[in-house]
Amino acid sequence: MPVISAPYDFNEDELYVDLASMFGHSLFLKCEGFNFAGSIKLKAAIEMVEAAERDGVLKPDSILVESSSGNLGVALSMIAASKGYRFLCVTDSRCNLTTRLMMEALGSQVHVIAGQEANGSFLGARIDYLRALCASDRRYVWLSQYTNPSNWKAHYRRTAPEIARQFPQLDTLFIGAGTTGTLMGCARFFREWHRPVRIVAVDSVGSVSFGGEAGRRMIPGLGMSIRPPLLDESYVDEVIRVEEKDTIRACHSLARNGFLFGGSTGTVVSGAMGWLAEHETAGHTAVALAPDLGERYLDTVYQSNWLQGLYGDDVIEADERASESWAVQPAPPAPASSPSPSPSPGGRRPHMRTGDRGGRRRHRRRTGDP
Incomplete structure (x- = not known):
């Protein structure tokens, strides 16, 4: 029975979902959302905070500040509350409302940047705000997940060895690319592994992490509007770019099988499948990382009006929309009234048996690629 005194001391890191029955290809999905921060970002957050403490950067009167689209902000909020620091998260309008409320519930402050760059990115504005903030007061300590080597070291020391223990014959590893901390930590570890492992980075269309034109990205978690400072492409064997519509379809396919995951997971699963x-994958062992769960995306990725407003009516397939509306049917007409049965001898009414009037719920299982 685990007994902990600090919330960051717990992390379930050995849970995998086999997606073969859902998508037709064997893929083991490593679930990183089962901790009190709800995402893989807990690993990087605690590594960066403890490194800053060892280096004497963090002091009792320090105020932690960081730019985050959501998950790292929640992880740092939790750690700051546990350790007694104050924390300010600088985010933008793409951050899910649930995520903002979680940070505030943990005692953090959230500053939402309204301005954006010409290419539609908020990142530059967020970073400019942080730089000005740190220049104004020495108490502000910016961990800078985009440049901090502790970001990738967390996954070199923890995430990759966890995978290696469970899959000693691993062939291919699919990892979503954001700051590329997870990607670089795992790639560096498996470069030293006893057998070759193919590292496939999964990015969002519209991200410039691996080159290409910047474009609109509405689902937080993956992709960058600048080249990630931590990225070393020599460790990456292949890059896959996924359209956000395919991200959404993968998320909904997983949900129809009972697994509610976040947007980043949908991107990785779509790219991997x-x-x-x-x-040719006969006898092939493939693993992908699922950074978080889906509860924080209920008002975006899983919300019909949000989806249709941004991506159009065809973002969710027609047959899926039909299955979603199975319960929205007119109520059946009430049965015609009939005279009450005559009392049986002795004044007792006869026993009446009623059948099941409810409609039958159709259960449909979808297979194949999202």
Whole structure:
């Protein structure tokens, strides 16, 4: 029985979902959302905070500040509350409302940047705000997840060894690319592994992490509007770019099978399934990382009006929309009234048996690629 005194001391890191029955290709999805911060960002957050403490950067009167689209902000909020620090998260309008409320519930302050760059990115504005903040008061300590080597070291020391223990014959590892901390930590570890492991980075269309034109990205978690300072492409064997519509379809396919994951997971699963469909994978061992769960995305990725407003009516397939509306049917007409049965001898009414009047719920299981 685990007994802890600090919330960051617990992290379930050995849970995998086999997606073969859902998508037709064997892929083991490593679930990183089962901790009190709800995401893989807990690992990087605690590594960066403890490194800053060892280096004497963090002091009792320090105020932690960080730019985050959501998950790292929640992790730092939790750690700051546990350790007695104050924390200010600088985010933007793409941050899910649930995520903002979680940070505030943990005692943190959240500053939402309204301005954005010409390419539609908020990141530059967030970073400019943080730089000005730190220049104004020495108490502000910016951990800078985009440049902090402790970001990737957390995954070199923890995430990759966890995978290696469970899959000593691993062939391919799919990792979503944001700051590239997870990607670089795992890639560096498996470069030293006893057998070759193919590292496939999964990015969002519209991200410039690996080159290409910047474009609109509405689902937080993956992709960057600048080249990630931590990225070293020599450790990456292949890059897959996924459209946000395909991200959404993968999320909904998983949910229809009872697994509610976040947007980043949908991107990684969509990219991995496309790759597996194009390659000979008999006897192939493939693992992908699921950074978080889906509760924080209920008002975005899983909300019909939000989806249709941004991506159009066809973002969710027609047959899926039909299955979603199975319960929205007119009420059946009330049965015609009939005279009450005559009392039986002795004044007792006869026993009446009623059948099941409810409609039958159709259960449909979808298979195949999202």
